[in-house]
Amino acid sequence: MQQAMNDQDTEILNFVLRERSLAVSEREWRHRLRGYGYAIRDTAEGRIVTSVRRGGALCLLPGQLA
Secondary structure (H helix, E strand, O other): OOOOOOHHHHHHHHHHHHHHHHOOOHHHHHHHHHHOOEEEEEEOOEEEEEEOOOOOEEEEOOHHHO
């Protein structure tokens, strides 16, 4: 999953970070993301933003959110 971030990854990451700042708790954050079609999956590589519909990995979350 280690790769250079493109514009789409940056947009997704900015969205996820914005939603985290609006959420009161981790649980609320995950719920808010799911409403937009995203999920957070914990892996050996760290936390990954995934698509609920496709199930595929979209981008890796930075260390402070891992």
